[in-house]
Amino acid sequence: MPVFILLTVWTALRILGRNRLRAGLTMLGIVIGVGAVIAMVSIGEGAKTAVAQRVASMGTNVILIFPGATTTGGVRGGQGGAVTLTVADSLELKKRIPLLSATGWGKRDVMQIVNGNRNWNGMVNGVSLSYLTIREWSFASGGPFTQQDMDSAASVALVGQTIVDNLFNAGEEPVGSIIRIKNVPFRVIGVLSPKGQSSQGTDQDDIIFIPFTTAERKVLGTQFLGSVGAVFASTERPEDLHSAVEQIQEVLRQRHRLQPGHEDDFVIRTQVEIGKVQEGASETLTLMLFAIASISLLVGGIGIMNILLVSVTERTKEIGVRMAVGAKRRHILAQFLIEAITMSVVGGCLGIVLGIVGARVTSVIAGWPTIILPNTVATAFAFSIAVGLFFGLYPANKAARLNPIDALRYE
């Protein structure tokens, strides 16, 4: 039997070689299908890894709490529709939940920032001291503000790299210079190390930090003292995030005097969740691309089936001769199945090459990270065998079921 299979593969290759154009066109569907699967999955895997890295860059154990929707007399405000979170909330959380290693708070707005004759609209954040450690900001030069700055509502600012790029000339030292935020002069005391894009795609370096007290009293204004735009908390270990979130919810519901059955008037987010959403999005993308690839594999398979049906008809007489000299039905079946599989496997191999080249080219041209997993290649290869087997079965069976006399007489 191995001799039979080897010789049949050899025969199949010769037959394909004879009709190169026809075989090539037939295999094209498989080539494109397998190529697409490999390229797409590589891009998808690359994107997933990139997202995971970005999420990590934001700190995986950070909890964000935003003011949420409130319902007043049946009218529901949207998220942030009411100012429900306060500095006191944040302090209380820290006090009552031992799992939390730190809590901080902040509020923010886009403001015009001026340095000499240059100006820029940047995100101005008034934050608590602890915020910088929770979000793991570090400094390229200078340093953070102090408790004293906070207490005295000092006009000092920390600027991100994007702000530096847009407000200062190259080579100019930002630390120590005076910039104006909404016409209030601020002394720059630190430049933040760049963090790059966030998982949402925003520029994390287009940012200015000023003490929360300063923001509240001099720049951003407030509805009432102590209201905050967001509360931040962190846990020592990422595993504690889940229980910390539950406890935060409990404490805040108590403090906000929410009756059972009422909705939360705050929203708790973790970076893990945000990352999951992103990952989910890229998984959806991968799945969609996989569906497209599957469809082209299907079309490729139908192409193979079609050409094999033509081949069976063309070679009816040959089939008759083979039967006359002693080919059993299973020999004929195997011959056409092997031809189908040979076609789909050759197509699959070309597709694998195409997919790897495609992924590399995408990496170079679009700058997207791509990861080619051996698993993907193996799966694509297995799929191409399966396509050949599946779509070869019908024509091969048709050939094997031929009556020897009818086949011999066929003209």
Added chain:
Amino acid sequence: MLIRCEDLWKIYRLGDVEVQALRGLHLSIQQGEFVAIMGASGSGKSSLMNILGCLDQPTKGRYWLNNVNVAALRSDALAEIRNKQIGFVFQNFNLIPRTSALENTQLPLFYRGIPLREQRVMAMEALRRVGLQGRERHYPTQLSGGQQQRVAIARALVTGPSLLLADEPTGNLDTESSREIMIILDELNKAHGMTIVLVTHETDIATYANREIIIKDGRVLLDRNTRADLQQLSSEV
């Protein structure tokens, strides 16, 4: 007795019309005979050949080949019998296109599962016997009609069958090629004792045979020896 047919019936149904190709045919052929089967078209000789060649099954009746009741066998068993005991030579040669003479000759051995090296040796020997040494690598299109038919004969005899069925083997050949083919068949019969059943409508071709059977309306109309020295054989039939 190599072949024994008893009360063979073959009935085809074409729509509502029933065609009785064979109507209770009796026939016996001994090992080593050279039989010519003749008859007008529609006489049933093709149906008979298909059944004798195990390509088809009779509707009714029994057919023993080497004392095996073939009529009771299934398609795979029939394939095995065709492979081991029967060699076919057809009017239109029926070589596999774009496949060399050697590979065409190897084909029955291939299905028998013989190792490749052995296949080669046996096929070379068969081609030598039909006078085609040196042409093993030629494709059918590179060979004349007579040469193609000789490849077909080589393919038929390579397995050493007990029965060689030749269906109008000279039908597509000129006189000279026809003569060559018949000489080869005659030689196979005389020197190697191979039983040959030949279907032809040419009387001069039929004269190579030792026995002539004429079929009409699905029955044997005439069965006679054509060689005096074999008179004895047919008297047993």
